[in-house]
Amino acid sequence: MKLLIDAGNTRVKWALCEAGRVVAHGAVAHGALGTLAGRLPPVAEAWGACVAGDAARAAIETAVGVSIRWVASETARGDVRNHYRQVAEQGVDRWLAVLGARALHPGEDLVIALAGTALTVEALSADGDYLGGAIAPGARLMLAALAGNTAQLKREPGVWRDFPDNTPDALATGAWDALAGAVERMRQRLAERTGRSGVRVLLSGGDAAPLAARLTGPADLVDNLVLLGLMSVADCR
Structure with a gap:
């Protein structure tokens, strides 16, 4: 049995995999890492991806009590080729999400979006070319920036509406x-690049569901997409 760790900026997701399948999974906030060890059985190996910094890595290893093989973005894995100009500076969660998406839907044109503290949006062709992607502030970061930098917008956001008629709803919308x-x-650009319609959009992350509700086209919600990619790297067969 192998332990997989996906350490984001807000939460640490974990999964136990064996014989090509996930047998248990969960998540804890960084401040609750001390509770993690009690949830885990002995494992043969531990693999991890972390975008939260070196201090977080050290805290996670202390919490689980085993050495973790921390992975990084690569120029290629399997039939996926990474066209990112500086692979070493790419967040590993983005790369693993692409690998997880490819494992779920091989041979399809895919847009992969991770909606959390930040929003990342990646483009992967049916031929296995990961073309790159975009990064934007997540919803909470956007709203915090507005509240902190504009004198008349220091208020709680409301709800999304077609035509907001008040400031809180205007912020959320x-x-x-x-x-x-x-x-x-990104969906449009990938279709234009490949000349093929029917680009599949995969959404993962804490804000995936509300984001899906705002899209004009279809999208699939996928839990733990980064962990699925990590499972392929860790070879959990």
Whole structure:
């Protein structure tokens, strides 16, 4: 049995995999890492992806009590080729999400969006070319920036509406429309690049569901997409 760790900026997701399948999974906030060890059985190996910094890596290893093989983005894995100009500077969660998406839907044109603290939107062709992607602030970061930098917008956001008629709802609508627009633009650009319609959009992350509701085209919600990619790297057969 292998332990997989996906350490984001807000939460640490984990999964136990064996014989090509996930047998248990969960998530804890960084401040609750001390509770993680009690949830885990002995494992043969541990693999991890972390975008939260070196201190977080050290805290996670202390919490689980085993050495973790931390992975990084690569120029290629299997039939997926990474066209990112500086692979070493790419967040590993983005790369693993692409690998997880490829494992789920081989041979399809895919847009892969991780909606959390930040929004990342990646483009993967049916031929296995990962073309790159975009990064934008997540909904909470956008709204915090507005509240912190504009004197008349220091208020709680409201809800998304077709035509907001008050400032709180205008804030919420602007944030979600901006995120949805980033996904839809990538969907359009990938279709134009390949000359093929029917680009599949995969959404993962804590804000995936509300983002899906704002899109004009269809999208699939996928839990733990980064962990699925990590499972392929760790070879959990």
